[in-house]
Amino acid sequence: xxxxxxxxxxxxxxxxxxxxxxxxxxxxxxxxxxxxxxxxxxxxxxxxxxxxxxxxxxxxxxxxxxxxxxxxxxxxxxxxxxxxxxxxxxxxxxxxxxxxxxxxxxxxxxxxxxxxxxxxxxxxxxxxxxxxxxxxxxxxxxxxxxxxxxxxxxxxxxxxxxxxxxxxxxxxxxxxxxxxxxxxxxxxxxxxxxxxxxxxxxxxxxxxxxxxxxxxxxxxxxxxxxxxxxxxxxxxxxxxxxxxxxxxxxxxxxxxxxxxxxxxxxxxxxxxxxxxxxxxxxxxxxxxxxxxxxxxxxxxxxxxxxxxxxxxxxxxxxxxxxxxxxxxxxxxxxxxxxxxxxxxxxxxxxxxxxxxxxxxxxxxxxxx
Numbered sequence: 378x379x380x381x382x383x384x385x386x387x388x389x390x391x392x393x394x395x396x397x398x399x400x401x402x403x404x405x406x407x408x409x410x411x412x413x414x415x416x417x418x419x420x421x422x423x424x425x426x427x428x429x430x431x432x433x434x435x436x437x438x439x440x441x442x443x444x445x446x447x448x449x450x451x452x453x454x455x456x457x458x459x460x461x462x463x464x465x466x467x468x469x470x471x472x473x474x475x476x477x478x479x480x481x482x483x484x485x486x487x488x489x490x491x492x493x494x495x496x497x498x499x500x501x502x503x504x505x506x507x508x509x510x511x512x513x514x515x516x517x518x519x520x521x522x523x524x525x526x527x528x529x530x531x532x533x534x535x536x537x538x539x540x541x542x543x544x545x546x547x548x549x550x551x552x553x554x555x556x557x558x559x560x561x562x563x564x565x566x567x568x569x570x571x572x573x574x575x576x577x578x579x580x581x582x583x584x585x586x587x588x589x590x591x592x593x594x595x596x597x598x599x600x601x602x603x604x605x606x607x608x609x610x611x612x613x614x615x616x617x618x619x620x621x622x623x624x625x626x627x628x629x630x631x632x633x634x635x636x637x638x639x640x641x642x643x644x645x646x647x648x649x650x651x652x653x654x655x656x657x658x659x660x661x662x663x664x665x666x667x668x669x670x671x672x673x674x675x676x677x678x679x680x681x682x683x684x685x686x687x688x689x690x691x692x693x694x695x696x697x698x699x700x701x702x703x704x705x706x707x708x709x710x711x712x713x714x715x716x717x718x719x720x721x722x723x724x725x726x727x728x729x730x731x732x733x734x735x736x737x738x739x740x741x742x743x744x745x
Contacts, residue, residue, distance in 0.1 A: 384408045384451040386438050386477075387458030389418060389426055391594045392498065392587070392636060396455055397431060399637045408432040410447040411458065417596040425594060438477035444484040453494040453644060456481055461560050463689060470563035478567045482574040492580060496643045499568050499584045499653070501629065502561035503554040506691045508546045511537035517546070522557050528686050533622045535692050545627070545693035547661075550586070550653050550700055558689040572651060581650040583643040585636075588657035588696050591715035592633030593722030604628065605719055608668050612677035613720075613729040620683045621690060624665025629695040631658040632710035642706050649704065657696035659708045667712065674716050 383400045387393040388409030397407045409431050413420050422433055436443035438458045448454070460473035478497065485492050506520045520535045520543070537543040556562045568584045575582030591605045611618045639656045643649045668681050698708070723729060 380406045381452050382406045382408060382450040383453050383455065384410065384447050385455045385457060386410045386447075387456075387498075388431070389413060389423055390457065391592070391596065392590060392633065392640075393455070393457040394423070394426055394594055395592070395633050395637050396457065396640050397426065398429070399641055400455075401429060401431070403641065405453075406430070406432070408434060408447055408451060410434045410436055410438065410443060412437045416598045419598075423594075438480070439472055441480050441484060444480050445488060448484055448488070448490045448492065451490065451492060453496070454481065454492055455496045455498075455640065457498045459498060460563075463558055463560065463687060467559040470559040471566065474560075474563040475566040475570060478570050479574070482571065482578065482580065485580060486574075486578050494644055494650075495571065495575065495580055495582045496640060497567060497571050497582065497584045499586045500561065500564045501548065501586050501588045501655070501657070501694055501696055502558065503556050503565045503568070503586060504548040504552070504691075504694070505555035505557040505561065506535060506545075507548050507555075507694070508552055509535055509537065509543035510546060511539065512541040512543055513537060513539040518543075519553060519555055522689065523692070525688060528688070531623070531684065533626070533686075533692065545695070547695045547697040548586075548655060549697045550655060557691060568653060572653070576651055581647075583649040583651075584653045585639060585643075585656045586653065586696065587636060588629040588631045588655070588694075590633055590636050591630050591712065591719065593718050594633075595719065597723060597728045604630075604664065604667060605671070605716065608671040609675065609716070609720055609723055610728075612671055612675040612679050613723070615677060615679055617682040618668050618672060618677075618679045619685065620665055620668050620681055621686050622683070622692075624663060624668065624681075624683050626664050626690075627661040627693045627695055628664055628667070629657040629660070630662055630667070630712045630715070631656060631708060632712070632715045634710050635706075635708045638709075639701060639706055642704065646704055654701040655696035655698050656701060657698045657708070658712065659698055661693075661695040662712065670713060671716055674713065675720055
C-alpha cells in the first residue's frame with residue numbers, strides 16, 4: 378500500500394506535536410515543518426518529536442522555498458504554525474499567520490501538488506467580545522473594546538446601552554467576528570484567505586477556532602500567555618498566582634486530546650470541507666475558579682493576586698460547540714485532567730527546578 382504523507386507546520390509545538398503523533402498512529406508518514414524559534418523553543422528539536430520516524434524540516438512558513446520542500450508528497454496539511462500572544466509587533470502576526478497561509482495555497486496551486494485536505498488553526502480570538510444581550514430590553518448588541526479609563530477604575534463588566542451589566546452569549550460560527558487584537562485579526566484574515574482560495578482552486582479546507590487548549594507540551598518558556606502554563610508555573614515557583622481583573626471573567630478550556638480528535642475528524646468527514654468550526658470544552662470556567670483548581674492540584678502555598686488587566690482582553694470568551702457536535706465530536710476530557718497531565722509533564726521535564734531569573738521576574742509581575 379502506498380504510504381500517505383501528512384505535513385504538520387508548527388509540529389514541534391504543543392498542538393502540532395500531538396497531532397503528528399495521532400497521524401502517525403493512523404498510518405501517515407509525517408513531515409514536520411518548524412522554525413524552532415524562541416521563546417517557545419530552544420533552537421533544537423524537542424525530545425517528544427525525536428526517534429518517531431518523523432521527517433523533521435527546520436524552516437520558516439514565511440518562506441516559499443520551505444513550502445515547496447515540505448509539500449512534496451503530502452496529501453494533507455495541518456497548518457498549525459502561528460505567532461501569538463499580545464505583543465506590539467503587529468505586522469509579525471500577519472506575515473506569520475496570514476501571509477504564510479497565502480503562500481501555502483500559492484505553492485499548492487503553482488506546483489500542482491495533489492493536496493486533498495488543508496486543516497488550519499484559527500482561534501476563538503476572532504470573536505473579540507462577541508455578542509451580548511441587553512439586561513433591560515433583551516436586544517442583542519456587539520460591544521466595542523472596553524474603555525481604558527473604565528478598566529483603570531476596575532469597571533470590568535460590559536454594560537448594555539441602559540448602563541446595566543449585559544449577558545454574554547456563547548460564540549457561534551455564524552455570527553459577526555470583531556477581533557480586539559492583532560492575533561485575532563490575523564486569524565480572521567487567515568480564514569478568509571483559506572476559504573476563498575480553497576473553494577476557488579478545489580482544495581478542501583477546514584478551519585478550527587480553538588478555545589484555550591490545555592495539556593502537556595505547552596512550553597513554559599513562553600511566559601506571556603496561557604492560563605494553564607502561567608498558573609502552574611507560578612504555583613510551583615511559589616509566587617503569587619496572577620489573575621486579571623476580578624477573576625469573574627469566564628473562559629472556555631479544551632483538552633488537547635479532544636482537539637486532536639477534532640483535527641483527525643477533518644480528514645474523514647467530508648462535511649467539514651470548507652467549514653469553520655468551534656473546538657471548545659463545552660462549559661464556562663471563571664478564571665478565579667480555574668486558578669483555585671490549579672492551586673489545589675499543585676498543593677501550592679501561592680496566594681492568588683487579582684486586579685491587573687490587559688487592554689485588549691475580552692471579558693467573557695466561551696464557544697458554542699454544537700456545530701461540531703452534530704458531526705459526532707464532543708469533548709471527553711475535563712480541565713482537571715489537563716491540569717494534572719500538565720503538572721506531571723512539567724515536573725518530569727524538570728521545569729519546576731529551572732525557572733530562570735527572567736522568568737521568575739515575569740511571573741511575579743503577572744506578565745501573562
